[in-house]
Amino acid sequence: MLSVSLAGIKLENPLMLASGILDQNGYTMKRILEKGAGAAVTKSIGKEPRSGYVPPIVSVIEGGLINAVGLSNPGIRNISGEIKIAKESNKPVIGSIFGATPDEFLSLAASMQDFGVDAVELNLSCPHVKGVGTEVGSDPSLVKEIVKTLKGSLRIPVFSKLSPNVNSVLEIANAAIDSDGLVLINTVKGMAIDVYARRPVLSNGFGGLSGPAIRPVGIRYVYEVKKELDPLIIGVGGIENGIHAIEYFMAGASAVQIGTALMKYGCQIFSNISREIGEFMKAEGFQELDQMVGAGIL
Ligand SMILES: Cc1cc2nc3c(=O)[nH]c(=O)nc-3n(C[C@H](O)[C@H](O)[C@H](O)COP(=O)(O)O)c2cc1C
Structure with a gap:
């Protein structure tokens, strides 16, 4: 009843662990x-180990x-053992990667493929690191080039994770349309101020907002992209219960x-x-x- 096939990857249920949380x-x-998760996505992995920002990093x-x-991540050379252990569950593991150029993405994706992941997820959407993430994912021609390079070279599916922090999500979704699926959305750029210290709470100043507050934003992007372009979509943002997940399905997400x-x-x-x-x-009488x-699309 709950099983789903995403670009040929079989999941026993449509619930995946999102990139960046315990992965x-x-x-x-x-x-x-x-x-009980149907699949897991790794933390986004780059070429070299990265320690990330100094605390506070979460508010x-x-x-x-x-x-x-x-x-922050251990770098591509150090993730293969972790993937091997995760795969002992006999469930799909998806390797998330970030980079600055098509060649960098290709090298990381090829390594992930060698490590045995079932698909790669391209982080084109981290809102708080210079030179990667949204900076790459807000340039339609670069996104197109990255997807084309990977699709021409890999045996495994390629999912592109897009940002809500761009001028036109439809333009970027269109640029990434040759991916095997789109993942919507990464965090929404935001900030909190410590009024006693009179400065931003996070060491980086701004950060990415996640959790229930962003669910209506995620739903809107999934709905709009599904309605206009009809790709396979994996929805993410603010899901805490079954009804929230069903909201995403009815907006057009397949997982x-x-x-x-x-x-x-x-x-x-899960x-x-x-x-x-x-x-x-x-x-409600749904069999599949x-x-x-x-x-839910009008
Ligand atoms: C602490 C933290 C770290 C994250 N790291 C990543 C990451 O490395 N790569 C990525 O694509 N998304 C990352 N995300 C974004 C999540 O995968 C997800 O898109 C976002 O949090 C919205 O979903 P949620 O409301 O269920 O958390 C991170 C989110 C959080 C809260």
């Missing part, structure tokens, strides 16, 4: 997969979190990712949401997940 370590990914606000971790809610509710959240989706489908995809 630099093979054992935590394996545990989350064994506890809790009503409705979510603002983070500027700074893409969803969960990040911030994991910190609040623990890895039980099996809870699966159960809630199943209950909704039974009550596919029947809900785009069902």
Whole structure:
């Protein structure tokens, strides 16, 4: 009832661990997969190890979190062992990568493919690191070139994760349309001020907002891109329960990712949401997940 195939990758349910949350370590990914996630996406990985920004890197606000971790990651050479451990779950693992040029993305993606990931997810959308992320993902011709380079060379599917912090998401989605799927959305650029210290809370100043506060933004982008361009979409942003996930399906997503809610509710959240989706489908007369995809589009 809940199984789904994404560009040929079979998931026993449509709930994926989002990039950046407990996913630099093979054992935590394996545990989350064994506890009910349908697939896991790794932390975004670059060419070299990166320590990221100095604390504070996360600020809790009503409705979510603002983070500027700074893409801290162990570097591509050190992630293969973690992927191997995560794959012991016998569930799909997707390698998230970030870079500045098509060649850099290709080299990282080829390594990920050698490490045995089921797909790569291109981080074209981190809002708080210079020279990568949104800076790359807001240039349509560069996005097109990156996707073309990878699609021409890899055996595994390529998913492109887009940013809400660009002038026209439709223009960027169109540039990335040859990907096997689009992931919408990364965090929304935001800031919190410590009024007693009279300065921004985060060491980087601004960061990316995640959690329930951004769900309407994510829903709107999934809806708009599905309606106008009709690609395969993986929805992400603010999902905390089954109804939230179904909202994304009805806006046009075929699967969803969960990040911030994991910190609040623990890895039980995946099996809870699966159960809630199943209950909704039974009550509302849906036999297959596919029947809900785009069902809310006018
Ligand atoms: C602490 C933290 C770190 C993140 N790191 C990454 C990352 O490395 N790569 C990426 O593509 N997205 C990253 N994200 C964004 C999430 O994958 C997701 O797109 C976003 O948080 C919205 O989903 P959520 O509301 O379920 O958390 C990060 C988010 C958080 C909160």
